[in-house]
Amino acid sequence: MGKSTARTGPGGKRPDPLVEALAMVGEEVESGNTKQAESDISTLQSVFPRNPDVHTAAAEYFNEMQNFARAADAATTAIQLAPDSPDAYKARALARSSMEDRKGAIEDIRKAMAADPQDESARILSALIESRRETSSLKSLASLQDIKRSFEGGSPSAIGGTASSGVAGLELKPSAAAQVPPQESAKASAYLKTAASKTRLGDYEAAARYATLALDKNPASDEAYLERANAYNFLGKYDDAVRDTTSVLQRDPGNVQALNMRAWALNRKGLFREAEGDANKAINLNPGYADSWFNRALAYEKMGDYKRMLEDFRQAASLNTAYASRFRDAVAQYSGRVQDFDPGEDAIQPERAAEPRPRRNKTGRFAMTLGFTLSGGLLIAFGMLHIVSGRRERPDGRDTQPDILSPSIFYEGVTSGKYKIERKLGEGGMGVVYEAVDQSLERPVAIKRMNDEIKLNDNEKQRFLQEARTVALLHHPNIVEIYTIFEEDDNIYLVFEFIDGPTLDKKLEKDVMLGTASVVEIFDQVCKALAYAHSKNVVHRDLKLGNIMLNSEGDVKVMDFGLAHSAKETLARASREVVGSPAYMAPEQAYGVSGKDSDIYSLGVCVYEALTGTLPFPGPNFQEQKEKMLYHPVSSVMAGIPKAFDPLLEKAMNPDPDKRFRTVEEFREALLAVRG
Numbered sequence: 001m002g003k004s005t006a007r008t009g010p011g012g013k014r015p016d017p018l019v020e021a022l023a024m025v026g027e028e029v030e031s032g033n034t035k036q037a038e039s040d041i042s043t044l045q046s047v048f049p050r051n052p053d054v055h056t057a058a059a060e061y062f063n064e065m066q067n068f069a070r071a072a073d074a075a076t077t078a079i080q081l082a083p084d085s086p087d088a089y090k091a092r093a094l095a096r097s098s099m100e101d102r103k104g105a106i107e108d109i110r111k112a113m114a115a116d117p118q119d120e121s122a123r124i125l126s127a128l129i130e131s132r133r134e135t136s137s138l139k140s141l142a143s144l145q146d147i148k149r150s151f152e153g154g155s156p157s158a159i160g161g162t163a164s165s166g167v168a169g170l171e172l173k174p175s176a177a178a179q180v181p182p183q184e185s186a187k188a189s190a191y192l193k194t195a196a197s198k199t200r201l202g203d204y205e206a207a208a209r210y211a212t213l214a215l216d217k218n219p220a221s222d223e224a225y226l227e228r229a230n231a232y233n234f235l236g237k238y239d240d241a242v243r244d245t246t247s248v249l250q251r252d253p254g255n256v257q258a259l260n261m262r263a264w265a266l267n268r269k270g271l272f273r274e275a276e277g278d279a280n281k282a283i284n285l286n287p288g289y290a291d292s293w294f295n296r297a298l299a300y301e302k303m304g305d306y307k308r309m310l311e312d313f314r315q316a317a318s319l320n321t322a323y324a325s326r327f328r329d330a331v332a333q334y335s336g337r338v339q340d341f342d343p344g345e346d347a348i349q350p351e352r353a354a355e356p357r358p359r360r361n362k363t364g365r366f367a368m369t370l371g372f373t374l375s376g377g378l379l380i381a382f383g384m385l386h387i388v389s390g391r392r393e394r395p396d397g398r399d400t401q402p403d404i405l406s407p408s409i410f411y412e413g414v415t416s417g418k419y420k421i422e423r424k425l426g427e428g429g430m431g432v433v434y435e436a437v438d439q440s441l442e443r444p445v446a447i448k449r450m451n452d453e454i455k456l457n458d459n460e461k462q463r464f465l466q467e468a469r470t471v472a473l474l475h476h477p478n479i480v481e482i483y484t485i486f487e488e489d490d491n492i493y494l495v496f497e498f499i500d501g502p503t504l505d506k507k508l509e510k511d512v513m514l515g516t517a518s519v520v521e522i523f524d525q526v527c528k529a530l531a532y533a534h535s536k537n538v539v540h541r542d543l544k545l546g547n548i549m550l551n552s553e554g555d556v557k558v559m560d561f562g563l564a565h566s567a568k569e570t571l572a573r574a575s576r577e578v579v580g581s582p583a584y585m586a587p588e589q590a591y592g593v594s595g596k597d598s599d600i601y602s603l604g605v606c607v608y609e610a611l612t613g614t615l616p617f618p619g620p621n622f623q624e625q626k627e628k629m630l631y632h633p634v635s636s637v638m639a640g641i642p643k644a645f646d647p648l649l650e651k652a653m654n655p656d657p658d659k660r661f662r663t664v665e666e667f668r669e670a671l672l673a674v675r676g
Contacts, residue, residue, distance in 0.1 A: 022057055026186030034065045045074070050473060050536075052082035059091035063098075071095035086112035188217035188224070195227045199234065203465075204487070207231035222248045222255065229261050233268075241265040256282045256289060263295040267302070275299040290320035297330075306334045310341055322440040325420065419447060419495070435498065438483075444498040445483060449491055461492070468494060471561045474538060478529035480549065480559035496559070500552045504606075505545035508613060516641060519610045520675040522548070523603070525556035527668035530603065533561055534596045534664060541594050543602035544584040545609060582622045583615045587655045590623055597657040600667055604652025607671070611645065612637045616653065627655045644674045 021044065028037035041058045048054040055078035062071035075092035078085060093108035195210035211228035214221060229244035245262035248255050259282040266275035279296035282289065297312035310330055317327040335341050418440055425433045431450040438445050450464075465485060472482040481497040504522070508514065514522070526548060530540065540547075540561050549557045586601035588594070608616045608631075616631035625631065631653075633646040648670050654660050661667040 022190050025061060026190055029061055029064050029186070034067075037061065037065065038067070038070075045077075050081060052078040052085060052088065055081065056085065056088045056091055059088065059095065063091060063094050066098070068095040068098045072099065084115050086115040089115070184217045188214045188221060191217065192221070192224050192227060195224075195231065199227075199231055204231045204234040208235070222252060222258075226255075226257055226261065229258075229265075233261060233265055236268075238265040238269045242269070254285055256286050256292070259285075260289070260291045260295055263292075263299070267295065267298045270302075272299040272302045276303070288319060290316045290323060293319065294323055294326075301330075301334075307338045307341060310334060310338060322418075325437075325439040325442075419445065421447070436495075438495070444500075446496040446498045448494045448496065450494065465492070470538060474533055474536060474561060476529055476532045478525045478556050478558060479533065479561070480557045497557075499549045499557050499559075501550040503546050504548040504550065504610065507550060508545060508610065513613060513638075514610055516611065516645075517675065519607060520671055522550070522556050522610065523607055523671060524668060526558055526603065526606070527664050527671065529556070529558040530599055531664040531668070534599070539594060539596055540599050540602070541589075542581055542585070543599055543606060544581045545606055548606070583617060583619060586657070587623060587626045588657060595657070596664070597660050600652055600660050600664060601654075601657075603664070603667060604649050607645075608634055608649050608653070611641055616649075626653075629653070629655065642674060648674060 021040070025037050025040050025044075028034070028040065041061055044054055045058055055074045059071045059075035059078065062068070062074060072092050072095040075088045075095060078088035079092065082088060089108040089112035093105040093112065096102075096108060097105035191210045191214040195207045195214065198204070198207035198210060208228050208231040211224050211231060214224040215228070218224065225244045225248050229241040229248075232238070232241040232244065242262055242265050245258040245265070248258040249262070252258070259278045263275045263278035263282065266272075266278065276296055276299040279292050279299060282292035283296065286292065293312045293316040297309045297316060300306070300309035300312060310327075313323065313327040313330045316323040331341075418438065419436045420439055422435045422437060422444075425435050425446065427433070431448050434447045434449070436445050436447045437443070468482065468485050472485065475481060480499060483495045483497065485495070486493055502510075530543070533540065538561055540558070542560065543558075547558060547560045549559060551557060584602045584605045586594070586598040589598055605616060611634050614637065617625040619625070629650075633643075634649060635641045635643045635646050648667075651670075652660055652667060661670070
């Protein structure tokens with residue numbers, strides 16, 4: 001390789017260092033330097049042990065190098081971290097099939113299809129595996145493009161139809177491709193996959209930038225044009241989306257994805273006849289693709305043809321249950337205007353979703369890039385990189401992918417239909433919280449629309465989003481889970497697990513007293529949540545009764561790990577104000593210092609309030625009261641509270657962090673000992 005220079009994308013932004021590191025691995029794989037590639041992949045896996053996308057990337061690369069045992073191991077790790085990731089299952093299916101484990105491969109591909117029924121790459125791979133094609137022919141299939149080429153060159157007996165018809169009427173057209181040097185091709189692939197990841201995470205501007213970078217490296221990439229068009233659809237840049245999809249269709253008039261995406265953009269531009277035309281072509285090419293029927297239904301709705309609209313909505317719902325609720329809404333709104341329309345409700349009942357389970361010196365250059373990655377604060381890069389071709393996010397937050405690009409804007413968001421708002425639950429310092437329904441999974445969720453201060457500038461917004469992605473990695477029965485994060489209409493939304501019970505402060509207002517046994521039981525679970533988070537190096541920083549919830553079954557759920565504090569810091573950074581909940585925060589937090597021992601202090605304050613119904617430090621001079629420990633022992637505040645609580649809380653609320661409990665586990669042991 002020649003001398004490395006700093007490269008920037010559109011807008012002068014340098015690509016993410018982790019993407020650069022993976023692009024180098026891609027170069028090594030393309031050039032046949034498998035030994036160095038395997039070493040660098042292992043380094044990335046050790047540096048990012050909790051990032052499922054990195055392990056999925058490793059599986060993809062190992063498949064390309066035909067190291068199928070390591071590919072299967074990497075994919076298994078990714079599945080353990082993200083049990084509903086279709087990409088990880090597809091990577092493992094390919095590896096297992098190549099190792100003669102056809103039964104395991106079929107099981108994996110079916111799980112991938114269950115996670116995303118509209119993922120055509122999974123359907124193609126399923127057809128290949130279940131057709132009992134010779135294993136030797138599968139060993140060369142390291143990517144979706146290879147799979148497509150296999151179909152294009154396959155015999156009718158091998159695939160159950162003609163080469164042109166493919167599976168279930170799916171016509172597979174080769175992408176427009178030019179001879180691109182292997183190094184440039186690897187970089188284009190990395191940029192393209194990252195663009196898809198940025199779309200999934202709601203950063204559509206970045207998605208468009210990375211797709212443009214991919215086109216700079218490979219100007220003939222239809223996948224990059226489609227990825228950028230999809231981002232433009234999310235951004236409302238419909239003219240740009242039409243331009244990019246038209247570019248693809250000029251080379252490949254039968255590209256179903258391009259037709260669907262252009263139909264969506266045309267509908268949004270008010271060109272309903274043109275949208276109907278594109279949807280018609282897509283349906284003729286692949287009548288089994290739900291998005292095409294949905295697009296045409298939207299056009300018919302605007303043209304006032306309600307009968308054909310309802311028929312198309314019904315067909316979309318029958319092909320993909322994600323559209324069932326939209327069909328029911330349309331029936332409720334329009335069926336009275338259509339004579340003799342039978343909605344056939346039995347045919348569109350949503351299926352029950354599966355429950356989640358819980359040459360120059362390349363080594364030196366790779367190490368340097370990895371160093372930049374670490375110094376850039378990307379150690380926990382949750383969901384940052386979209387690695388495997390055909391990537392789809394978990395069904396609780398659909399995204400796009402470089403090869404199969406349906407208009408996925410239908411699936412993510414409040415205004416676009418994935419989430420149906422039921423009612424407002426409350427409003428706080430972070431934003432407004434709503435009860436909603438995830439219509440693709442038919443499950444209740446809580447959606448928090450973040451306050452505008454999060455968006456004061458791009459750096460603050462990205463800092464908050466990174467914090468949220470880090471918290472989203474926490475999976476524990478006593479922690480409220482973040483399902484997804486997305487942006488829509490310039491708003492940031494967090495989608496949470498819905499808890500059908502009150503926060504602890506509301507329960508205390510109602511019950512006045514909780515009793516010592518109940519307090520110990522509740523905070524036993526709070527301690528478990530904090531201990532788990534601390535083991536992942538996540539500090540809450542704003543623990544209070546309002547962030548502790550109880551569900552209808554009596555389980556305790558701690559929420560807002562670091563997020564409320566992070567949101568408040570956005571304004572405080574400019575005003576230099578101290579953020580947090582003064583009555584609960586540790587004394588050192590007033591000076592901008594917080595850590596695990598700060599959570600232990602807040603834990604003590606919470607236990608004190610839960611036992612007595614009052615705060616130990618009521619203010620207004622909080623800092624002086626805390627530093628001088630000016631509070632009444634709990635046994636003197638409320639009759640019947642065992643005196644053994646006094647030394648426990650005295651140690652937890654010591655103003656000197658070094659004199660507190662060393663860990664949450666130690667606090668928990670002392671708490672349980674008080675109960676006896």
